[in-house]
Amino acid sequence: MLLRTETAIPSSEITPKEVFESYKMTRRRMLSGLSAVGVAAATAGLPELALGESPLKFVGTNYAVPDRAITPEAKAKSYNNFYEFGEDKSDPSHNAHTLKTSPWSVKIEGLCKNQQVMDINKLIGLRPIEQRIYRFRCVEAWSMVIPWDGYPLAELIKLADPLPSAKYVQFISLQDSKTEMLPGGIPWPYSEGLRMDEAMNPLTLLTFGSYGQTLANQQGAPVRVIVPWKYGFKSAKSIVRIRFVDKQPPTTWNMLAPDEYGFYSNVNPSVDHPRWTQAHERLLNSNSVFPKVVPTLPFNGYADQVASMYAGMDLRKNY
Amino acid sequence: MPTRAIPYLKTVVHLACLVPAVYLLQVYRSGSLALMADPVNYITHFTGDWALWLLLGDLAITPVRRLNNSLSWLIRFRRMVGLYAFFYATLHLLTYVLLFSGYDVPTALAGLQAGHLLEPWKQLKIIWPTMVGDVEKRRFIQVGLLAWLILLSLAVTSPQRVLRAMGGKNWQRLHRLIYVAGFAAVVHYMWLVKTGVRTPYKYAVVFWVLILARVAYSLWKRWNKPSAATPVSAKVAS
Structure with a gap:
């Protein structure tokens, strides 16, 4: 009998x-x-020479989660859904070292006045980096509490100056068969999207780091978005293109299983995933074997800042 | 294989089947389980994997034995491996009930320590509606539960005494449900994973290879000995 030997x-x-x-x-x-x-x-x-994670200069903010402890950094950096580097949540931390984050540039394209290719160093330096502690809720019904470092995506959007016809923002992640595994069955590159008002919401963070350091490769280095009121897969990783479009863009998980992952995918305890309840979540923020199962909050606890964007919408249909 | 060696070999198989459980306990006691990002997820997959592997391993015993007459002693281990598959399936189910569904283990334990013997039961009642909802709504849980119930019925009827009381024919008819359990276990895994995850398909292939081996064997038997009245499998299996 063979045992998987994971020598600690x-x-x-x-x-x-x-x-x-x-x-x-x-x-x-x-x-x-x-x-x-x-x-x-x-x-x-x-x-x-690639440096990997390195300290980031940031300013503190009032974005905090006072009632929940911050997830131990090692946990946040070893449990990642990043299918480009494997299907298991422990795969990315083992495999993503091949990701080459320098040089890196982000192409800003589509319906905007200031189309351009921006170098990552310029992008990071565009605005002061803020540290915000957000709840992070995965669609798989587990959650963490993570300090993210970045600035509002709205700042970049203002700079890009979208045309009035631009209604959505699409994020396209790196697709590179030389450095990524890109398992079959998923149409690469990974694509995600937000409605323009969602992208402009002050909570939506263009993110370069976590825990005061630049993002680990497995977290989607060197640049990703964090949309804290939506399930984690909406927060695209390792972004290479930001495109302004007039129609709702195709998004990866929605294409794969439209009945399981809606375009909006706002955290919603009253709409179950077909395979599990979304009413509660396993809070992964301690070093305990026994799980802390806590009720899931509408919009992941950010309802007062985002709910108005969905006024009049049937959130059961637009899950 | 001399008959004398069988009891020793049984000890070895017992120990081998217990290695995963001991390993899990060790991972817990050493503290490394707590340092894993999501211990519950780990335990769930660990126990589920071993239940499935042992179940498929059990289903492989008959086809492997048929490869050569000198392997016929393997049959003596079939029941045992099946019981261990049930053991890990039960741990898997308990993981779901006690760790996955929101059961408050610390409160239940604290209650027990304080002498409130009904506290674990009280905690179970709190999560009961969630679990009933899961069983009602989710087909992967339905087939998983079906597989476990089948394994339970086979485990309960596994002692020699029960076999005699039931009569070989009835017993064998019931125990053929192991195929349904194997199928249900593979489907349970398939229905649980996200689109794009392919691991369960490997197990589906293994399952169907083991089934096809049986079909091929009986066809070969029929073709070779058209007049054979009793299939060999019935004789040996009872």
Whole structure:
């Protein structure tokens, strides 16, 4: 009989965070000291050094979840649905190291006046990075509490200056068979979308980091959106194109199973997923084996900031 | 295989079938289960996987034994492996009831410690409507429950005494339901996963290969010995 042997790393072998951080800082200082050499290396056609997660400068905000503890960082970064890197939620943290996040650019296209290709460094620097603690609710009925670092997507949209005919914003994720697994059965690239008012809502965050660091690859580095009142799959990862369109764009999970994943997919405890109830969720924010099962809140607890956008809509039909 | 070796081999198979359960307990006790992002999800899949693997392994015993006469001793392990499939299926069901559906384990345990013996029952009553709703509404839960109920009935009737009391024919008729259980278990997995997830299809292929092996065998038997009155399988299986 074969057993899957997952040899746990003994705690004695885990590098203390301070040591790791100081090593990282030394390395960074060294790298910046070497920047002159770096330029020479770059021009010589040598590969750039990828740094992975690195500290982000951010300002604090009032966006918090006072009644819930923040999910341990290791949990948030090892339990990810990112199908480009495998179907299991532990797959992305093992496989996404191949993702190449630098150089990276985002193409802003479609019905807008300022179409352009923007380098990721320019995009990050466009506005001050805010840290916001949001509830994160997966459609699979588990949830976390995560500090995200970014700025409102509305800022970028204003800069792009959409035409009056632009009614929706579409997000297209990286599709690269050289660095991603791209399992069969799913039409790649991953596509998601929001209505223009949803995209402009101050809660919708163009996100570059979490826990004060740049996004881990498995979280959708280097840039993603976070739409906290919708199920997690609406928050597209590793975005390469942002397109302004006049019609509701096709979205990946909706195409795969329209009866399970609606275009809106607002968190709604009264509309069940066909295979499970959405009335409650497993809150993954502690190091306990026993689950904390808590009631799911309408719009994931953000009703007072978003519900008015859906006034008069039948949310049972537009799930 | 000399008959004398069978009891020793049975011990080995017992231990082997218990390894996953011991491993799970160890993962819990070492604290690494708590550090996993979603322990409940892990336990659910762990117990479900092992129930399915042992069930398919059990269904493989007969076709493998038929490959060669020298393998006929394998039949002595069929009931045992089946019972272990039931054991893991029961752990899987308990995971659903106690950990998945919102059952408040800490409160139930605290109640027990404080001497309120009815507290676990009270907690169960709280989540009962959710579970009834699941069974009513969700077909993957319906087929999963069907598979478990079949395994339960086979486990209850597995002792030699019950076999004798029921009579071989009846007993065998009932125990053929193992095929339904295997089918239901695979469908349970298929209906549970998202579109695009393909793992359950591997198990479906394994299941149908094991079924086809039986069909092929009986066809071959008929073609080889058109006058054979009693199929060999009936003799050995009873």
